[in-house]
Amino acid sequence: MSERKTEVMLGDKKRILIVEDHTLLRAGLRALLSQDADIEIVGEADNGRDAVRVIDKYLPDLVLTDISMPGMNGIEAIVDIKRRHPETRVLVLTIHKTEEYIHEALRAGANGYLLKDATHEELRVAIRSVLNGKIYLSPDISAKVINGYLGTDGAPHHASPWDSLTHREREVLKLVAEGRPNKFIADYFCLSVKTVEKHRSNLMKKLDLHNASKLTAYAIEKGLLAS
Numbered sequence: 001m002s003e004r005k006t007e008v009m010l011g012d013k014k015r016i017l018i019v020e021d022h023t024l025l026r027a028g029l030r031a032l033l034s035q036d037a038d039i040e041i042v043g044e045a046d047n048g049r050d051a052v053r054v055i056d057k058y059l060p061d062l063v064l065t066d067i068s069m070p071g072m073n074g075i076e077a078i079v080d081i082k083r084r085h086p087e088t089r090v091l092v093l094t095i096h097k098t099e100e101y102i103h104e105a106l107r108a109g110a111n112g113y114l115l116k117d118a119t120h121e122e123l124r125v126a127i128r129s130v131l132n133g134k135i136y137l138s139p140d141i142s143a144k145v146i147n148g149y150l151g152t153d154g155a156p157h158h159a160s161p162w163d164s165l166t167h168r169e170r171e172v173l174k175l176v177a178e179g180r181p182n183k184f185i186a187d188y189f190c191l192s193v194k195t196v197e198k199h200r201s202n203l204m205k206k207l208d209l210h211n212a213s214k215l216t217a218y219a220i221e222k223g224l225l226a227s
Contacts, residue, residue, distance in 0.1 A: 014131055015042045015058065019051040019065035019077065020093075029064065029093075032120060039127075048077025055081055055088065062089045062131055067096055067105065068171065071190045075108050075167040082109035089130045093123075098223055102141055104167055112136035162222060164206050170224070172199040176212060177219035 016039055020026040023046070030041050042058040045051035048065075049072040055063065063081060067074035078090050091112040092105045102113055112130040114123065115138045122138075129136040165173070168189070175185045182200070186193045204210050209218055 013038050013040050014062060015040050015060040016127070017041075017043050017045065017051065017054055017058065017060040017063045019045045019048065019063060019069070019074065021046045021066065021069040032123070033127075036124065048072030048074055048080070051077050052080050052084070055085060059085065060088065062091060062127060064091050064093055064127070067092060067094045067101060067167075070188055073167060073171065075104055078105065078108040078110055091126055091130045091136070093118075097141055099141075100162060100170070100222075102137075113141060114138050115140060161207050165203070169199055169203050169206075172196065173203055173215060173219050174224040176200060176203070177216040177224060179212075 016033060018026055018029050018033075018041060020029065026044055026046070030044065033039050034041060042060050043054040045054050047069045051063065051065065052072070065074045065077060072080070074092065074094070078092075081088055081090060089111045090109065091114060092110045093114050093116060094101070095116050096102075097115055105113055112126050112135060114126045114136065118126070118138060126136040126138075171189070172185060175188065180188075182193050182196045185191070186196045189196075203215065207215070207218060209215050
């Protein structure tokens with residue numbers, strides 16, 4: 001066994017749950033992680049709500065989860081997971097690299113944040129770091145975390161209207177900017193139309209933007225969709 005392999009092995013087999021709404025990616029992660037003899041994939045879920053139910057049943061050591069999913073999203077799931085099982089470690093695996101997503105995941109209780117363009121080796125290192133009680137951040141986003149908490153002059157970062165939005169409100173903003181009607185958004189997130197209308201109202205009030213075109217421009221500015 002090589003010295004590198006010895007460094008990343010955990011000893012006892014660790015139980016992992018994969019939470020990802022893309023079937024092919026979920027299957028790929030299972031196949032990839034199953035190559036490691038010290039890891040056992042105990043279950044999968046394609047949304048946060050199902051993930052919480054599976055965790056209650058199998059009590060995994062670590063949850064590998066995406067953020068953007070239908071129904072209960074990853075951020076909401078992390079909050080619920082940590083409330084029910086504070087000892088369970090959570091590693092976010094996502095395409096989102098903006099500091100707002102990073103900070104919200106960490107505030108929710110995530111123990112690590114990894115981008116989906118990571119290599120297999122980095123994924124293995126991240127999993128083992130988190131399982132060993134450390135916080136793991138992709139090298140590409142570490143600076144974003146620091147800059148998010150400190151201004152350019154070292155002063156504390158002050159909240160902006162964007163910071164006041166919940167993760168769900170940001171997801172609704174993205175779909176509104178894409179021109180999706182309330183019924184589509186409600187079905188996508190398994191919400192009532194009335195709840196979606198409330199989210200839209202809160203968005204407009206918090207951002208002081210009172211029509212769809214202004215919301216769309218704001219979403220483009222924040223990188224939620226291509227211009």
